[in-house]
Amino acid sequence: MRAMTQELHIVGGGMAGSEAAWQAANMGVKVVLHEMRPKVKTFAHQTGNLGEMVCSNSFRSDDHEQNAVGLLHWEMLQAGGLIMATAYDRRLPAGGALAVDREGFAQSVTDALRDHPNILISYEEIDTLPDDGQWIFATGPLTSPALGEAIQRETGSDRLAFFDAIAPIVYAESIDMSVAWRQSRYDKGETEEERKAYLNCPMTKEQYEAFIDALLAADKTEFHEGETAGYFDGCLPIEVMAERGRETLRHGPMKPIGLTNAHKPEEKAYAVVQLRRDNALGTLYNIVGFQTKMKYGAQASVFKMIPGLENASFARLGGIHRNTFLNSPTLLDDQMRLRSKPNIRFAGQVTGVEGYVESAAMGLISGRMAASEILGKTMPSVPQDSAHGALIHHITGGAEAKTFQPMNVNFGLFRPLEGLRGGRKGRRERYKGYTDRAKEVWSAWLAEQGVDGQAAE
Numbered sequence: 001m002r003a004m005t006q007e008l009h010i011v012g013g014g015m016a017g018s019e020a021a022w023q024a025a026n027m028g029v030k031v032v033l034h035e036m037r038p039k040v041k042t043f044a045h046q047t048g049n050l051g052e053m054v055c056s057n058s059f060r061s062d063d064h065e066q067n068a069v070g071l072l073h074w075e076m077l078q079a080g081g082l083i084m085a086t087a088y089d090r091r092l093p094a095g096g097a098l099a100v101d102r103e104g105f106a107q108s109v110t111d112a113l114r115d116h117p118n119i120l121i122s123y124e125e126i127d128t129l130p131d132d133g134q135w136i137f138a139t140g141p142l143t144s145p146a147l148g149e150a151i152q153r154e155t156g157s158d159r160l161a162f163f164d165a166i167a168p169i170v171y172a173e174s175i176d177m178s179v180a181w182r183q184s185r186y187d188k189g190e191t192e193e194e195r196k197a198y199l200n201c202p203m204t205k206e207q208y209e210a211f212i213d214a215l216l217a218a219d220k221t222e223f224h225e226g227e228t229a230g231y232f233d234g235c236l237p238i239e240v241m242a243e244r245g246r247e248t249l250r251h252g253p254m255k256p257i258g259l260t261n262a263h264k265p266e267e268k269a270y271a272v273v274q275l276r277r278d279n280a281l282g283t284l285y286n287i288v289g290f291q292t293k294m295k296y297g298a299q300a301s302v303f304k305m306i307p308g309l310e311n312a313s314f315a316r317l318g319g320i321h322r323n324t325f326l327n328s329p330t331l332l333d334d335q336m337r338l339r340s341k342p343n344i345r346f347a348g349q350v351t352g353v354e355g356y357v358e359s360a361a362m363g364l365i366s367g368r369m370a371a372s373e374i375l376g377k378t379m380p381s382v383p384q385d386s387a388h389g390a391l392i393h394h395i396t397g398g399a400e401a402k403t404f405q406p407m408n409v410n411f412g413l414f415r416p417l418e419g420l421r422g423g424r425k426g427r428r429e430r431y432k433g434y435t436d437r438a439k440e441v442w443s444a445w446l447a448e449q450g451v452d453g454q455a456a457e
């Protein structure tokens with residue numbers, strides 16, 4: 001395929017590709033966004049929409065002072081990011097997390113890109129790495145097999161795979177509200193709706209023990225030979241957590257703290273299963289942290305042991321998924337270009353970041369980099385002390401290439417701040433120090449490029 005000069009081709013309209021297209025188009029570059037869905041499907045995506053969330057409907061913590069993901073939210077919003085602006089528009093009550101109505105979110109992202117005068121959407125699969133033109137490949141964890149082979153031919157690296165898992169979704173009407181109650185942990189939230197964002201299902205010690213037994217005994221899908229298991233941390237399968245110790249779940253997604261049973265305030269639950277709203281209508285709830293690789297038949301019977309879910313009907317059961325990512329430290333330069341073919345950039349999860357937010361953030365940067373190159377401008381290097389900079393630095397050089405695995409944004413990727421107290425006691429002050437410093441350098445970096453920044457929440 002021959003690309004026209006001054007046009008940017010972006011392959012994949014997920015979190016990264018959508019954000020990259022938006023950024024480049026807003027900088028005045030003509031963009032062709034190639035998306036294979038709905039013609040070619042993946043086993044996790046359900047629609048032909050751009051920006052579809054394949055698992056949780058949460059962009060995780062929205063705390064931009066104490067949390068690195070929240071800081072990425074802030075930075076993206078300042079940069080006029082489409083994914084974040086749409087997330088705030090489509091926000092659902094979820095305590096301190098930024099959760100969204102997934103269908104409304106993807107529809108709004110699709111509409112914004114379709115209506116942009118500089119963007120053309122082409123629904124087709126791309127299965128080669130072109131020799132000319134400017135390209136960004138943002139094909140994600142489920143990169144189509146044909147393209148995966150083309151990438152392998154070019155890079156010579158083995159493709160790495162690991163499993164991820166989807167949490168089941170329950171129809172709200174099938175939840176027994178004489179057992180479950182509405183409450184966010186520690187009643188967190190600004191409004192009454194926020195404080196009651198979750199549905200809680202309590203368990204006694206006996207019920208918890210029986211549940212753990214059932215989880216351990218359930219039929220599971222086996223790993224394929226040669227595949228290494230390396231789960232997305234926020235999506236660790238529930239039965240794997242149970243295998244790590246009978247109490248693990250009680251200290252993880254099933255922890256009972258900060259919750260009081262509205263039906264029986266005097267009874268302290270031994271464990272609590274939480275469900276979070278999955279759509280704006282409030283008709284669907286996902287079971288928080290219950291990603292699983294149990295077989296479908298086993299899932300239905302095990303989850304119906306949860307008090308309040310005895311008659312649950314499931315809109316979607318959990319599943320297992322593959323992830324495709326490059327060994328970026330060896331393959332990409334600091335402009336996210338393929339060293340062997342610099343007309344090609346990569347962005348998103350395929351570069352070895354992990355998560356919706358991180359993927360969109362890498363799309364934001366690569367879109368700006370490619371647009372600057374096309375426009376003949378020199379983009380100032382992304383400040384390493386920003387959350388975006390910390391991630392890019394990690395994947396394009398900071399990480400150990402031999403043991404490279406996908407990475408979430410976290411304060412461990414940030415350069416240490418001098419003069420601040422270490423350990424748990426100094427944590428709040430340290431995190432505030434990191435986020436203050438990041439905001440300053442990020443705002444300056446945007447200003448250098450003529451971006452004013454918007455008022456972040």
Ligand SMILES: Cc1cc2nc3c(=O)[nH]c(=O)nc-3n(C[C@H](O)[C@H](O)[C@H](O)COP(=O)(O)OP(=O)(O)OC[C@H]3O[C@@H](n4cnc5c(N)ncnc54)[C@H](O)[C@@H]3O)c2cc1C
Nearest residue numbers: 012014015016036055056126140144321348349355356359
């Ligand atoms: C099962 C599963 C569950 C996950 N759960 C979570 C979660 O709960 N939270 C979280 O933060 N992250 C989760 N992730 C990771 C998540 O997929 C990424 O964080 C995010 O979607 C990656 O964004 P992306 O733009 O890189 O890829 P995607 O959003 O997947 O977008 C890639 C796009 O490229 C298209 N495409 C692929 N190949 C081609 C081709 N050859 N030609 C044209 N188009 C192509 C695809 O159709 C897709 O639209 C999960 C991943 C999987 C697989």
